Amino acid sequence: MPSLDPGRNLLAIGQLAERSGTSVSALRFYEQNGLIASERTAGNQRRYRRDVLRRIAFIRTSQRVGISLAEIRAALESLPDARTPTRADWVRISARWRRELDARIADLQHLRSELDGCIGCGCLSLATCGLRNPGDVLGETGRGAVRWDSASHPDADEE
Amino acid sequence: MPSLDPGRNLLAIGQLAERSGTSVSALRFYEQNGLIASERTAGNQRRYRRDVLRRIAFIRTSQRVGISLAEIRAALESLPDARTPTRADWVRISARWRRELDARIADLQHLRSELDGCIGCGCLSLATCGLRNPGDVLGETGRGAVRWDSASHPDADEE
DNA sequence: GTAGAACCTCAAGTACAGTCGAGGTCAAGG
DNA sequence: CCTTGACCTCGACTGTACTTGAGGTTCTAC
Numbered sequence: 001m002p003s004l005d006p007g008r009n010l011l012a013i014g015q016l017a018e019r020s021g022t023s024v025s026a027l028r029f030y031e032q033n034g035l036i037a038s039e040r041t042a043g044n045q046r047r048y049r050r051d052v053l054r055r056i057a058f059i060r061t062s063q064r065v066g067i068s069l070a071e072i073r074a075a076l077e078s079l080p081d082a083r084t085p086t087r088a089d090w091v092r093i094s095a096r097w098r099r100e101l102d103a104r105i106a107d108l109q110h111l112r113s114e115l116d117g118c119i120g121c122g123c124l125s126l127a128t129c130g131l132r133n134p135g136d137v138l139g140e141t142g143r144g145a146v147r148w149d150s151a152s153h154p155d156a157d158e159e
Numbered sequence: 160m161p162s163l164d165p166g167r168n169l170l171a172i173g174q175l176a177e178r179s180g181t182s183v184s185a186l187r188f189y190e191q192n193g194l195i196a197s198e199r200t201a202g203n204q205r206r207y208r209r210d211v212l213r214r215i216a217f218i219r220t221s222q223r224v225g226i227s228l229a230e231i232r233a234a235l236e237s238l239p240d241a242r243t244p245t246r247a248d249w250v251r252i253s254a255r256w257r258r259e260l261d262a263r264i265a266d267l268q269h270l271r272s273e274l275d276g277c278i279g280c281g282c283l284s285l286a287t288c289g290l291r292n293p294g295d296v297l298g299e300t301g302r303g304a305v306r307w308d309s310a311s312h313p314d315a316d317e318e
Numbered sequence: 319g320t321a322g323a324a325c326c327t328c329a330a331g332t333a334c335a336g337t338c339g340a341g342g343t344c345a346a347g348g
Numbered sequence: 349c350c351t352t353g354a355c356c357t358c359g360a361c362t363g364t365a366c367t368t369g370a371g372g373t374t375c376t377a378c
Contacts, residue, residue: 012354012355013354013355014353014354014355023336023337024354024355025336025337025338026335026336026337028356028357029335029336029337033335041344042344043343043344043345043355043356044343044344044355044356044357045343045344045345045354045355045356046355046356061270061274063335064270065267065270068334068335069334069335069336070334094274094277097274098271098274098275101267101270101271101274102271104267105264105267105268105271108224108260108263108264108267109264111220111223111224111260112257112260112261112264115220115253115256115257115260116257118253171324171325172324172325173323173324173325182366182367183324183325184366184367184368185365185366185367187326187327188365188366188367192365200374200375201374202325202326202373202374202375203325203326203327203373203374204324204325204326204373204374204375205325205326222365227364227365228364228365229364319378320377320378321376321377321378322375322376322377323374323375323376323377324373324374324375324376325372325373325374325375326371326372326373326374327370327371327372327373328369328370328371329368329369329370330367330368330369330370331366331367331368331369332365332366332367332368333364333365333366333367334363334364334365335362335363335364336361336362336363337360337361337362337363338359338360338361338362339358339359339360339361340357340358340359340360341356341357341358342355342356342357343354343355343356343357344353344354344355344356345352345353345354345355346351346352346353346354347350347351347352348349348350348351
């Protein structure tokens, strides 16, 4: 068993699935969508180079960050085609996600503080609190946009 | 125009859409799925009570937290059916989301610190770093699970 | 009374991220 | 040789959260 030996140099799809914690169907799906690539044996079976493990790790982690497969593919396409990606390559594209992650965390923290404010004041009229209505495009009836700092919540939304 | 006056007591769907920042089709969709409710005019048009604005604000905010519509509906079903929800009701179910939000932020922060570790060490072999493979179910070949604290990354994934 | 905007229902379509099944092939052990 | 498990393709299906379109009605303003 010289060249296409799974287990030594190349991985069969089942092995890759097991080692990456991904399902076989997901791996085929990723390949269909250009996220990973494989060679084929004479019998048309997929064989994966071991650096595909790294790509998959990157894909799964990116998904946890909240990135779509389309964006992940775009990032992966910025990897060199000719040579196997270096550490510097991975650092570069991961650092980009790091910034995404920061932004997402900041967004949620912002949401949390706003939610706290709304829970605190008891109104939860998020639409009128500026949480869900930052520009505050409200009805011209004169009710609704009233703030809780004016006495005892004159918000007309019957409650 | 006494009883079903949109603009004074009840809102037509277009008005509700505008004031809540939601599309008309989304509102119909929410109603189909039991997230909001409406009365009908003699001519079969929807009329919404103003407290629906609050429900929609809750729905949109919950979605930002990352809650699915099914869960949101379940939460909304815990609101009293008979009476218009009080502040205490909203506080109760929002506080639940507050905990969800905390958990989500903590998860992302955890991910961030792990990602930092992997960027720091330059390996990004997340599969073997425990980031994507917490239980570390790895091949029995003896390669792959090696940690970077042993000299200069003997990780066999060709790079 | 009539034009046009806003509304109605119902069915179908979209995007995302896969999964499932049918029907067939490949590879390794006994 | 033959069985068995892993693999192949292709098409259809799942679930989530909506949007779009066709064909028809209602409301409001002039």
